[in-house]
Amino acid sequence: MSTIAQSSSSPILPPANRIDENEALRLLREASLFELGIMAEEVKRRFHPEGQPVTFVIDRNVNYTNVCNVDCLFCGFYRHKEDADAYTLNYPQIQEKTRELVEAGGTQLLLQGGVNPDLPFEYYLDIVRNLRKDFPTLTIHSFSPTEIAYMTVITGKSLEWVIQQLIEAGISSIPGAGGEILHDEIRRKVSHKKVNTHDWLEVMEVAHGLGLKTSATMMFGMMEEDWHIVDHLFQIRNLQDKTGGFLSFIPWTFQKPNTKLEKLPNLPATGVEYLKVSALARIVLDNIPNIGASWITQGLKIGQTALRMGANDMGGLLLEENVVTQCGINPTRKSVAEMLKVIHQGGFDAAQRDTAYNIVQEYPRQN
Incomplete structure (x- = not known):
């Protein structure tokens, strides 16, 4: 298989009375955690009715190189050659x-x-x-x-050409990494060499147009403001209104150990702030079917709580992960048994899924 197929379930159209940016900002600033949770659960039930299992995927993040010339201030992983x-x-x-x-x-x-400026395009194609x-x-x-x-840049070709070559090589979908905060005021401060907001969104739009499904993410808790x-x-x-190509959205919090932002005060975001943003994401993103709980940065208990505040997925077990680990989060790997325990104790049935959110194996709670 080369690409993630369209979900077998019919798309759910967003409601006519969607909240706007002013109302979203008011909710983030003024609504209680309880109020946001109730609203987020209402939106979740449009996609995932009561009784559906909480899902997870067994995956591995292979970081093929740590050589990087982008020099993001929030990254503790990169090295120069x-x-x-x-x-x-x-x-x-x-x-x-x-194989593992x-x-x-x-x-x-x-x-x-x-x-890594020393890697030719053929390196990526050959691996895939x-x-x-x-x-x-x-x-x-x-x-x-x-x-x-x-x-x-290294090929001198268009986005359409590059992504089509990756598809023909065998890529299935694109992760939403590198979004951080999609506002150039923040990106200029913490990652000025990285793609700007327009270019990040353009990659996703082109990918969606070529039939690839993707995820979207947000990393917050650096120096951004609520707006x-x-x-x-x-x-x-x-x-998403334009393309329908995002399968999921996953927010998580910046982790500052071993980064150039380590000495800044009042960082990172708290567990309560994470839960509020996660719930708000479920409310605003009324056209994206899945919201992931970030147990990796917040821990399994906060991740479990997010499942009662709009999230429906616990993400990956991560047999390997090196980027977040370099910022003081350890260990990131969890077993199936650990994941089942936290989902079941949260009051949900569990199921292993694939990237397209098809169920691979169900794990109902034992009465």
């Missing part, structure tokens, strides 16, 4: 990591790395082609808009 611990993986190394994922019952592989040949049923959910935009968060959500909602 002259650093002693800089690395780039070859295909046999990626192949072995992928498949043997563990995993269905989704994320390939994400730094913007070999993975597709060796693991034909695996979902290759890979390469962020930042990485894809850089591929246009930046709201603007980000509406940028995503507006593009």
Whole structure:
């Protein structure tokens, strides 16, 4: 399989009386956590009626290189090529990591790395082609808009051409990484070498037009204000109205250890702030079917709470993850048993899913 197929369920049209940006900002600033949770649950039930299981996916994030020339202030993962611990993986190394994922019952592989100026476009294509040949049923959910935009630089080709080449090589879908805050005032401060808001959204729009489904994300708790968060959500909602290509939205909080923002006060966001933003995302994004709970940055208990405030998915078990881990979050890996326990204790049935949110295996609660 080369791309994520359209979900078998019929799309749910957004209501006529959608909230606008002013109301969203008011809710974020003035509504209680309880009020936001109630509203978010109402929206969730339009997509996921009472009794449907909370889902998770078994995946692995293979960070194929940590060499990067973008130098984001919030990143503790990247290295320059002259650093002693800089690395780039070859295909046999990626192949072995992928084999371990498949043997563990995993269905989704994320390939994400730094913007490494020494890697030719054929490096990416060869990896995807070999993975597709060796693991034909695996979902290759890979390469962020930042990485894809850089591929246009090294090839001198259009976004359409680059993404079509990746599709023909065997890519399945694109993750929403690198969104952070989709407002250029913030992006200029913390990631001025990275793709701007327009370019991030353009990658997603072109991908959707070529038939790829993607996720969308937001990382907050840096130096943005409330209205930046709201603007980000509406940028995503507006593009979804146009393309319908986002399967999910996952917000999470910035983690400052080992980053250049480590010494700034009043960072990162609290658990309560995370829950409010997650609930608001469910309310605003009334055209995206799935909201993921970020247990990776907030812990399993806060993730469990988010399931009662609009979220319906617990994301990946992450057999491997290196970017967030470099910012002091450890360990990120969880077992199926741990995930089932937290979902069941939250009062839900559980189910393993694939990237397209098709159910792979159900795990109902035991009476």
